[in-house]
Amino acid sequence: MRDVAQLAGVGIKTVSRVVNGEPNVSPATAERVRQAAASLHFEPDLHAGNLRRADRRSRTLGLLVSSVANPFAAQVHRAIERVAIEHGYAVLAASLEDDPDAELRAVTALARRRVDGFVVTPVRDDQAYLRLHVERGTPLVCVDREPHGIETDTVVTSNVEGARDAVRHLLAHGHRRIAFLGDLERIQTAGQRRQGYLDELAASGIDVDPALIVLGLHDDASATAVARRLLTLPDPPTAIFSGQNLVTIGAIRALQQLGLEHDVALVGFDDVETSDLLKPRVTTVSQDADRIGRLAAERVFARLDGDTSPPRHLVVPTRLVVRGSGEIRAPLAAPADVG
Amino acid sequence: MRDVAQLAGVGIKTVSRVVNGEPNVSPATAERVRQAAASLHFEPDLHAGNLRRADRRSRTLGLLVSSVANPFAAQVHRAIERVAIEHGYAVLAASLEDDPDAELRAVTALARRRVDGFVVTPVRDDQAYLRLHVERGTPLVCVDREPHGIETDTVVTSNVEGARDAVRHLLAHGHRRIAFLGDLERIQTAGQRRQGYLDELAASGIDVDPALIVLGLHDDASATAVARRLLTLPDPPTAIFSGQNLVTIGAIRALQQLGLEHDVALVGFDDVETSDLLKPRVTTVSQDADRIGRLAAERVFARLDGDTSPPRHLVVPTRLVVRGSGEIRAPLAAPADVG
DNA sequence: CAGTGACTTGACAACGTTGTCGGGCGCGAG
DNA sequence: CTCGCGCCCGACAACGTTGTCAAGTCACTG
Numbered sequence: 001m002r003d004v005a006q007l008a009g010v011g012i013k014t015v016s017r018v019v020n021g022e023p024n025v026s027p028a029t030a031e032r033v034r035q036a037a038a039s040l041h042f043e044p045d046l047h048a049g050n051l052r053r054a055d056r057r058s059r060t061l062g063l064l065v066s067s068v069a070n071p072f073a074a075q076v077h078r079a080i081e082r083v084a085i086e087h088g089y090a091v092l093a094a095s096l097e098d099d100p101d102a103e104l105r106a107v108t109a110l111a112r113r114r115v116d117g118f119v120v121t122p123v124r125d126d127q128a129y130l131r132l133h134v135e136r137g138t139p140l141v142c143v144d145r146e147p148h149g150i151e152t153d154t155v156v157t158s159n160v161e162g163a164r165d166a167v168r169h170l171l172a173h174g175h176r177r178i179a180f181l182g183d184l185e186r187i188q189t190a191g192q193r194r195q196g197y198l199d200e201l202a203a204s205g206i207d208v209d210p211a212l213i214v215l216g217l218h219d220d221a222s223a224t225a226v227a228r229r230l231l232t233l234p235d236p237p238t239a240i241f242s243g244q245n246l247v248t249i250g251a252i253r254a255l256q257q258l259g260l261e262h263d264v265a266l267v268g269f270d271d272v273e274t275s276d277l278l279k280p281r282v283t284t285v286s287q288d289a290d291r292i293g294r295l296a297a298e299r300v301f302a303r304l305d306g307d308t309s310p311p312r313h314l315v316v317p318t319r320l321v322v323r324g325s326g327e328i329r330a331p332l333a334a335p336a337d338v339g
Numbered sequence: 340m341r342d343v344a345q346l347a348g349v350g351i352k353t354v355s356r357v358v359n360g361e362p363n364v365s366p367a368t369a370e371r372v373r374q375a376a377a378s379l380h381f382e383p384d385l386h387a388g389n390l391r392r393a394d395r396r397s398r399t400l401g402l403l404v405s406s407v408a409n410p411f412a413a414q415v416h417r418a419i420e421r422v423a424i425e426h427g428y429a430v431l432a433a434s435l436e437d438d439p440d441a442e443l444r445a446v447t448a449l450a451r452r453r454v455d456g457f458v459v460t461p462v463r464d465d466q467a468y469l470r471l472h473v474e475r476g477t478p479l480v481c482v483d484r485e486p487h488g489i490e491t492d493t494v495v496t497s498n499v500e501g502a503r504d505a506v507r508h509l510l511a512h513g514h515r516r517i518a519f520l521g522d523l524e525r526i527q528t529a530g531q532r533r534q535g536y537l538d539e540l541a542a543s544g545i546d547v548d549p550a551l552i553v554l555g556l557h558d559d560a561s562a563t564a565v566a567r568r569l570l571t572l573p574d575p576p577t578a579i580f581s582g583q584n585l586v587t588i589g590a591i592r593a594l595q596q597l598g599l600e601h602d603v604a605l606v607g608f609d610d611v612e613t614s615d616l617l618k619p620r621v622t623t624v625s626q627d628a629d630r631i632g633r634l635a636a637e638r639v640f641a642r643l644d645g646d647t648s649p650p651r652h653l654v655v656p657t658r659l660v661v662r663g664s665g666e667i668r669a670p671l672a673a674p675a676d677v678g
Numbered sequence: 679c680a681g682t683g684a685c686t687t688g689a690c691a692a693c694g695t696t697g698t699c700g701g702g703c704g705c706g707a708g
Numbered sequence: 709c710t711c712g713c714g715c716c717c718g719a720c721a722a723c724g725t726t727g728t729c730a731a732g733t734c735a736c737t738g
Binding site: 041043044045046047048050051058060068069071074075077078081085090091092093094095105108109110111112113114132249252253256272273274275276277278279 | 380382383384385386387389390397399407408410413414416417420424429430431432433434444447448449450451452453471588591592595611612613614615616617618
């Protein structure tokens, strides 16, 4: 900037004014400055300016997603970035791979880079440590999962309701023995989806068979193994509700291996890519990742714009997408019932 | 930092020394400083330090990916981030959605934030404008596509060879009428894959039917429409080579709609999620996105470490993954041949 | 013609940190 | 005892920018 000022024959502050579009610069001077800046390929240093600027905004958002392996996270990222760009913001992203230590490291890294706001997918058991940053004026929005130890804006999927929808759908097609395959228990959404499953069965007065409930599945291989085991029980489930997309893929593979994909019903939580190319096509409870990301980003910017209202907890509804696998009817009378 | 110094009863520079692990601080003082820093929850401002620091490193990498809708880009991103973290770096990412203007905007945004290096998926026709940044010492590595107008490190997939492999595979299964469905012509990889297709056919002395070559497909809907049209020609192709994953999905849908998925062979470039759950399972030419991302990041860090050797052009080979759809044999004699 | 106000401009301090340098102190050697 | 050297430590300038403020110019008014 000093060089630009010298070349244009003006003071350094005048260059600053032109670069930032401040008023009170004569058109002739402004033009000379612009020429000089262009010929030197000057790019202002955002962070240096930040140091002195009144608003102290780095115009950068910090984003922590659970796992990049998950297309859901990629879509949330994309939606956030779109909103960020509209506000002239860039996004510093870090993927946590569901590692609690990575969460801490990433928050520190972002704090040192003075991001203006955090969008976090909680992984640790406790997010109280984030209070510090919030108290210092860095807004925090949690997505996908509710945080612990801190009251803040959240944007989550209606996990319990979505799971109930799935189970209700299966019940309506005559199923009574419905298995639930879920992700690691420490992941909050896994627990909520199981809760929805239990709630809906309870509401329909159906006894729950604990043997049909398996949690702790985090990849498709383990899901395949467990699904195979359940399906070869003496009294197997007539339907499966899988609580996460990799688990759904594992369940499909198991069904295919046993040749049961047209006999046992399946509803998966969260979309599976190409789910409509499979046979049968896969019925899913779809999450609106785009909306979740958009709302989260908008919450951050609202807080940055001075919104000090109490924390909001936004719940984005799911949508049951009927494609075929969930509409397979239960056998008219299960052996156990006939007894 | 001033506050920490006051609380610890030391000079501000001593705090700096402790925070940065510089030598020549007595253990007692260091401990007092650490206590003070912890009790004030002090986080150093990386960018302020940067301003004065000798190496002038923001410890941030800038990444431009073509489109987040693409799982390939997500995987590249992930691999780069992993290497970045090992080096204590964070990643500022921007997705371009294959919009040439977005490329310019994103580069400017990253340059103003003083990233230490760029990893760019070229979208524009000309990357000469990036020379400025390279000359100023910001290394640039291009991934997935070769840049124009600038000599720099590149990491790309062996598109031509991969396409030849795919076509050779189909030829070996008796096919002579092989359609090629490709992405937008302005996307370099699309052209290279078509070139591989043409090369392999030429090498085998097979006449190319221009009616079987369609480019400009960027989503699955248009690919479905085009594939349907080709398959209902009077003299349809007996095999399809699709040059991108969304196009592959479109082709599969068309085949399914026409009930031809077990009669017409298909090989797709780039992986399709759940490709092994489809019937038939989809044979693909897989790209090693993880390796591409890793190599790109390592090139950036090598340049940052002072490597001034001539630009390297790394080519990551593809792998033909045989799953079923590409092994469907051509009808023994096509009507045209019998003629 | 003096006074007024609007507009334009630059000198200077400040932001939070690191590099430089010099001062003080303790200890071993002469 | 004195000198010298090494280790600790802090004052100060500097990084590239913006906020503050005062000075300068000019046209217009009374």
